[in-house]
Amino acid sequence: MTAPLGDLLESWTLLPSDEQQVMLRLRETLMTRIAPVLDGAWEKGELPDAVLASLIPLRLMDPPELKGRTLSALYSGFRNLEIARVDASVATVYNLQAGLFRTVVSRGGSGDQFARWDPMIRSFAMAGAFALTEPDHGSDIARGLRSEVRRDGSDWILNGAKRWIGGADRADRIAVVARERSGEVRCLLVDPRSPGVTLRRIERKTSLRIVQNFDITFENVRVSDDWRLAEVSSFGDIARCLREMRADVGWIATGTALGAYEAALEYALRRSQFGRPLTSFQLVQERLTTMLGHVSASLALMLRLTQRQTSGKVLDEDSALAKSWITARLREVVALARETCGGNGITLESRVARFHADAEGIYSYEGTYDINSLIVGRAITGYSAFGGAPHDVASPLERNR
Known part of the structure; x- marks a missing residue:
């Protein structure tokens, strides 16, 4: 498999040969069927049917090349990176299903629920979305969760509102996080066509325009207990899902930086100024070198994080550090790429x-830079800056005793 121009250290070679073949199929589809429609889609703020119609048949969540072998975490990371390298919105759209929705069902559902629903999720027979953020609560959602759910016989009654919910219009089920009056947290898979559910598209976005985001309100929505994720009873259960979701975003951010670097390099190679190739100027070379350094460091961080995930040792601060640091470097890379052009x-x-x-x-979704930085800061110092007890987690010294 040919590594992208931005993979200086040839990290692609860490993938087994059969997984590399899947990436080659994905790359060809992205370049021939999806890339040509992206500019028009971005300008219109629409998700073309061709995007998912091209990606779903690739069976990226259970590739035929692997013959039933369990996908490695590294494969899932590179899948996100490869898509984001072409377009961040497309990577986000695909990850809504393969990352957010699948993760919350796999981690929050019982064994029977996962066995029943996961084949449908992999094939997109059950398209899903994940609804956590609310109109008045984003970064403080753990304590500020206001959507309410109560038991009514064998059903649940849901009331509340959610915001920034991607892909809700295409979803068969939306995983909605809500709190009981007792304080326990539940996650229900809600049919968006149920009476009492109202979706309103968020218009006039200037970022991730191809992703369709929605405000959703729930008014006395009745949900059968069969659609309650059995293993979710506290926000800590949701936090375990968020830990993995942040890692997915780290891969998407790295892929986006890689795509920006390659686009800037491609432009500089074909552009001339003052009778000389643009790439012959020292300042241009310095920008390209800085971009490549950020991409390489981000990729190295994600590789190590993925190793820890595979070993079962990943902590909240691990994925939080990756998400905050890599997205900050992403902003630098895209600024330098734009300047180069x-x-x-x-x-x-x-x-x-x-x-x-x-x-x-x-930079903002799945935990802002500030929030993820404070998660890391709490792990470093033993002090929480979120409020509450002044010394409510073990310090590094205490953890290492």
């Missing part, structure tokens, strides 16, 4: 413009 860097034809705008959405 000059005025043409704000046009869709340069490809850099999409990466430049979409980086802002990635």
Whole structure:
């Protein structure tokens, strides 16, 4: 498999040969069927049917090349990276199903629920979305969760509102997180066509325009207990899902930075100024070197995080550090990429413009830079800056005794 120009250390070679073959199929589809429609889709703020119609048949969650072998965490990471390398919105859309929805069902559902629903999730026979953020509570959702659910016989009654819910219009089920009056947290798989569910698309976005996000309200929505994820009873159960979701975003951010670097390099190689190739100028070379360094360091961090995930040792601060640090480097990379392309860097034809705008959405979703930094800070110091007890977690010294 040919490594992308931005994979200086040839990290692709860590994938087994059969997984590399899947990536080659994915890359060809992305370049021939999806890339040509992206500029128009971004400008219109629409998700073309061709995107999922091209990706779903690839069976990326259970590739035929693997003949039933369990996918490695490294494969899932590179899958996200490969898609984001072409477009961050497409990677986000695919990860809504393969990452967010599948993760919450696999971690929050019982063994029987996962066995029943996962084949449908892998094939997109059950398209899903994940609803946690609320209109008035984002970063403080753990304590600020206001959506309420109560038991009514063999059913649950759901009331509340959610915001920024991606892919809700295409979902067969939306995993909705809500709290009982007793304080326990539940996650229900809600049919968006149920009476009492109202979806309103969020318009006029300037980032991740191809992703369709929605405000959702729930008014006395009745949900059978069969659709309650059996292993979710506290926000800690949701936090375990978020730990994995942040890792997915780290891969998407790395792929987006890689795509921006490659787009800027491609532009610089074909552009001339003052009678000389743009790549012959020292400042341009310095920008390209900085971008490549950020991409390489981000990829190395994600590789190590994935190793820890595979060993079962990953902690909240591990994925939080990756998400915060890599998305901050992503912002630097896309800024340098746009600068390398000059005025043409704000046009869709340069490809850099999409990466430049979409980086802002990635920087904020699945935990802002500030929140993830504070998660790491709590682990470093033993002090929580979120409020509450002044010394409510073990310090590094205490953990290492």
